[in-house]
Amino acid sequence: MSLKRKELEVLKLIYAGKTIDEILFKIDICERNLRYIIDNLNFYLDKILSKRIEKERKILRVDLTEKELNKFYKEVYKKYYILESEERAEFILMSFLFIKSMNLKLLEEKLNVTRSTLKKDIEVLNQNLSGYNLKLSSKRNKYTIFGNEKKLRHLKAIKFLEYINLSMSPLNKDYFFQNIDKELLNILRKIVLQIEKRFLLNFKDDFIKLMEIFLYVSIERIQQGYIIDRKANYNFLVNTVYYEVVKDHLKEYLDKNLTYEIAHLTEYFISGGIAENIEELKEKIEEYLQGLLVASEKEFNVSFSDGELYKKLVHYLTPAIYRLRNNFTIKEQGEKDEIFVFVEKYSKNENNLPENLTENEIFHIAKEIKVHIQNEKNRVISLKVILSIIEKNTKKLDRKKLVKDLLAEYGDLIKKDETDIH
Template identity: 25%
Template sequence: MIISSRTIKILEYVSRKGETTIRDIGENLLLSERIVRYEIDNINFIVSNEKTASYIINKRGRLHMNNTPKMLGIIEDLKEVEKVSKHEREDYIFIKLLFEGKINLRRLTEELDVSRTTVKKDLASLEMKKTGIEIVNNSLCFPVNDEFEKRKLLIDTLDEYIDEYLNGIGNNIVIDVLKKMFSKEEQLLIEKFLKNISEHNLKANKLYKTFYMYLIITIQRIRTNNLILKNENANFLKTTEEYQKINKEIILLEKNFEILFTENEKLQIADFLTGLFSYSYNTSIFDVWIKINIFIKEIIKNVGGKLQINLEDDVWLLEGLMNHIKPAIYRIRNNINLKSMEVYYEEAREIYPRLFTVIKEELKALEKLINIEFPENELLLFLIHFQAALERNKNNGEIKNVLLVCIGGFGTTNILAYKLQRAYELNEIKIISYLEIDKSYRNIDAVITTADLNINVKENISVPVIKVSPFLTEKDTAILNEHGFSRKQNTYDISEIVKQLNESASIKNKEKFRKELQNIFSVSIRGDEAEKKDLFYFLKEENIIFEKKKLEKWEDAVKEGFKPLEKGKYVDESYYKSIIELINNFGSYMVVSEGLAIPHAENMNNVHKSGISLLYLKHPVIFPGNKKVNLLFCLSAVDKKDHVQSLEDIIRLEEEFSFRKKMAETNSKEEITEILDKYKRFRR
């Protein structure tokens, strides 16, 4: 048999207790009774070979060691030959990946005393077991930049080790990682902080371990500048006593660990403290939260059924109710009354008597599950959510008027507007700057953005806010369909039809003919027979860069990409710096597809000529959100409309010509130029 850390744990536990039971061992070491019996049989098999009278004796269900001094010596000998189990090895590798982002294969083989092949098999196994991750070139990649998801994965992985770590027992490679991060004195500081922020004995709560794990993970992530960027319940959390206590006591950790907790980090800690079952990363809590989610969906279905309207596909309603439920439960359990809503209560009952009655009836099952009763003022908030959903769905949920939020000033927004107009039956697409988003607009069914909007801004918008890629991927299309966007059945290029007909017949009035065709096919006119300034008009050969050396940071790639435009007096230095600031503030929305970024910004008197530079990186850089990029089209535009055609060309270059795939085979600027020339011929 393999001597694992589990074997050693059981031996040490029995030696400490003197007398115990299989059930006691299982409960304290978090093992099944079957595994405990298996390990004890194996232990007795091993010590029998030592030809001593040393055994773990099982007498009427009670376990104790015979010849304890000899057994203690055997334990020490076994520690010397202890082998790391595959499970512990994978956990160790995964924790290293999560904390460090990348691993060194050679160093790992030395630390684990295994071959490179074994480590590679472990990496492949991890990729299969851990949903939503990808391991590329020994680096951990996530499809989205969600720091909180990474911390949840760390909590899940560390869960089975935290008891031994807190109690100072057990010894394996995973626990060693934690011991190296935090001294005993630092552990006590964290415990003191947890005691200071709560009036209750947190240690008696089953959430304590999860809370403790989250704090040690958070401290380590802040040390490496991996931060929580937003919290969906920020406004609610700031009003709680828990948040005020955390804000006051956090200085204890900041001073001793020499780090700074941002507003969002403090809000997330408050999120733990304000409820005991609304956190999806704790197993027992998760079960209840799943049930709440199911109940909410059932309530939506039943309310819709009684009102004879389908509300099940309204994702905005589900999200709104799920975000509402946590603050509602907190208010009820802390006797916080929404007095400001009292003036509207009777009015709402008079205007929507049936809806109010239906909601009140359907909420009874949920009240029973969580053992609370929703007061009338809280019921009114449920009514508001449902009333908004009824308004959204009165025309079968179809979205006709869209507000498109422009982040960078031009370019990617025009791509998106063009694709939306071609793909969906829309009456109007209104483009505004993100600086204008706080203004009110009538007759808008949805807001679409290519970057995350500030949570405070989103809370003031009564229609769905949908984040998509400028290239409108299949995933984006599915999201839009869920929100009620109606796809066009057919699209036609009117200008191409006019052009082809004109070659075979004489058209006296082309413009009039185009408009008549538009009316017949019920589509917008696409194309323009006038010559357009396309990608190749703006992309000069001297502005193409092939970069062999490895750049350390994505900011370096942006700076390198704009060097030709800065040198050619197209832009000032402040222009590309504003792009870096935009990405830091709004995320990597300029990464428009896998490996491809289109850095650009609004002209703030720092753009003197419209142009494009191309940077190809032999070694990709990682943009925020773990987005790998090795191809950058860097844009400068005096006027927002200058690059409408260029952007469409970039889309087609990738979609129709597999540009990035061809670029992977290049080794020089000249080869890149050849590929672009081939595309020009291909396009014709």
């Protein structure tokens, strides 16, 4: 006998006080199967804790403290639990991410499965990895994870964060993290805090933890010979003071010639300076733009109701790293006309944005508003004017004169698809 994920999910629902009908619905099983699951759970509850699940009308009850429940899970995971295919795929992933010299033979022994079952589990894993542009495959009879290096590092950091603080898991996290250099992690945390101080920023605790782990993962991958050698906004990044700060603090771990690697890390550190998370920031930008466009409509007697300009400006002001790509990569030039002055004045007096817009950003926003206003003037037909022209030709319809008057007023805005307009 053994226990699987479904049985433990049933126990969690019973412990939470769910009714039998709720359990049947959530687990998607029939009453007969539920009885089999209860019998199996009771066998192990009695064996480990001398406890049993009891039925009271439509409620199943188990008299357990949280401490007893945790003890039960730990004992089951250690001795009696059988991993399902998805869980084995996760075990394979964690093994290849964190265990040195991992191979299929070792996995067979650890998972107690045949080679054919293991290969099916690898297929399940690769379906999950495809979303990351990654794949576990063999090269020269050695299995490893291939694909986008940046996404591989992200995945490894995410998995590290996911498991490091777990008190219980069907997977043995101590096995995966047996080779982690805790001393290096502590050093990297101090480096993150030093960079925060040099940047004159305030990093959130979860960002500090993330960067500590991401630095660890990046250094490890670089030492294994996996180097990132391209970056879209590289030329900007290497010319910032931020780049020099990151390079200086990581000089013991990263060669100064690994400029693309340092540029990547610089961008991540800059992102930590955002006071809000991206969603909160996006909401504030949207509020700012809504107010600006309403004020502009009144000021310049124009309509932005189609939403096109709004979408453009939201997209402009909300890149993944807010300050980074606006201030330094887009160079706007132009005359400080009335639209520029209006946007500048409005922006200084509003309080949604976390910091003031730069002159460069104001130029860009003013330019987009100006272009939109011009386009509106070119394509909007005044109902008042067109009715006036028609009324003048209504008493005695002179078709040629009506066409002539309309063309005189609207010119190229009217498609000339009549044969007798002249």
